[in-house]
Amino acid sequence: MGGDYAPEIVVKGARLARVRYPDARFLFFGDEAKIAPLLKADAALSACSSIHHTDQAVTGDAKPSQVIRSGRQTSMWKAIEAVKNGEAAGVVSAGNTGALMAMAKLIMRPLPGIDRPAICGLFPTKLGETTMLDLGANAQCDARNLVEFAVMGECFARAILGVERPSVGLLNIGSEDAKGTDMLRQASQILRSSHLDMEFKGFIEGDDITKGTVDVVVTDGFTGNVALKTAEGTAKMFAAFLKNAIKSSILAQIGMLLAKPVIAQVVARTDPRRYNGALFVGLNGVVVKSHGGTDSIGFANAIGVAVDMIARDLNSKIAEQLAHIEAQEAVMAEAVSE
């Protein structure tokens, strides 16, 4: 069990999730001596939970290459293995992201046709919510990876945002066809020519993410991670500026008391805990990564993402879309060889 405040927030998050999902069962992997007293405090949760003891945990700074060699006794490994063995339907972790992805790929294996599983999350926008991937699993990508991300993100948006025909955009530094990198132009070309049943909108720019221009923002893991953290940082800076400015004036403090209910709405709409729980898409199983620094409300939301994904048959939809691309690639290869 990982993250900055484990196991407390993990068990507390499960307490909240149990109320929302009364049919869920919880398997806790970690130090029994620490988990058992926390579980005892909630008889209803205890009744649908089991503890799987191990005193080994993946540390926050462990290298993925190292934990996949020597991490078989860790709570993370055992939790993923439980999914692989059919004892659990999905895994939620607030631990080391790189280690979680490396172990999940090794134990669960990627879906057929998927070269690189990706991290997929939700963003608030002016119009509602958007999906973005990859948020950091793959720092270096090629055009084919981006095409796979587009397919997976579109299926995810359909399942989790409930959009019937999600629109998809490739994150670039201009919307014209000639802009950006070779990789992006090639990915755009494949997406346009592969007869996918997809609302592909071409290139979008950084400010389109929060404008809500598309339902799915596709990018490499480097750019996606920087964009995600830059947006988080900008939001925090604004909140800090407002807080400090209001503190400096009695009138403003009175004013803020009057505005409090509507400010609370804005805070709730953009609360990072609401968007906690990024899905690792492209794996033979459900793996959800919670932010390491979240609280029990955020962790409960991450469990919610896992429950949603388990309830929906995302992977078979992804396989169906990939078949279109592979058919198109075969046609192109044949055209070249003729």
Place this chain on the structure above:
Amino acid sequence: MGGDYAPEIVVKGARLARVRYPDARFLFFGDEAKIAPLLKADAALSACSSIHHTDQAVTGDAKPSQVIRSGRQTSMWKAIEAVKNGEAAGVVSAGNTGALMAMAKLIMRPLPGIDRPAICGLFPTKLGETTMLDLGANAQCDARNLVEFAVMGECFARAILGVERPSVGLLNIGSEDAKGTDMLRQASQILRSSHLDMEFKGFIEGDDITKGTVDVVVTDGFTGNVALKTAEGTAKMFAAFLKNAIKSSILAQIGMLLAKPVIAQVVARTDPRRYNGALFVGLNGVVVKSHGGTDSIGFANAIGVAVDMIARDLNSKIAEQLAHIEAQEAVMAEAVSE
């Protein structure tokens, strides 16, 4: 003369700048029939201005490769040439960014030792301001380009932020040495080993930009452009959420009247017009790019950046720092050949 609202905001911006910089002279390149009536409205500005007529302008969608072949009669070309010929000390444009950079490189030439000039701008942070480059001139970079950006950005921060010893960070997706791309690890290695007199802080992440962790954020033009636009979009989304929420409640509207003066402070601190004016660093001359959609206040600020850079001897400081890197490269090359 370019940008969305030229020539009106350009002339109006110059009116504001003239008051701030009484010694400045203004050369307007563009359609005399349009510029002359605007200039007439301000006798003081007219007295220190000249109009250089041409009816050709670079359009917003023109390709850089095309304008450098056939754009010799455009206002942009003539303005850059005026700097090259010593008739003007610097050029400010709200026109097509790619065309401006391509022409400036061709006419002014990059500084000796600089492979790729970059676009350098300012960002608000929790602690004050930070410099970021490249904001979009070079979508694809190598490690040596990033090292040059670090040197140029550090000199820029010293000149324009007035920081005696600016700290420099490489934008990455984690702060550990093994994170990110090969390019970033190599750039970090060169910066650490080249005995530069530079406060190099290693890798930083997206949220460090607005935290103010470093004075200079170094990144490739693709990532920098996405980060800049993502931050702008996030700020606009928050402003829109607040505005809509307040509109929905009479109490909140009264509250906002009381808080208005402090809200105005926050708005002023993060006003994009305040940060308008990105410098093209690494050229034999001063070129400042204004946002195409800015107003006269924003354009006046872009003129201010040009005046500041002309007043300081940025380029000789850049050359001095580059000499350290080249000396180190020579040592390394010798070590390899032995």
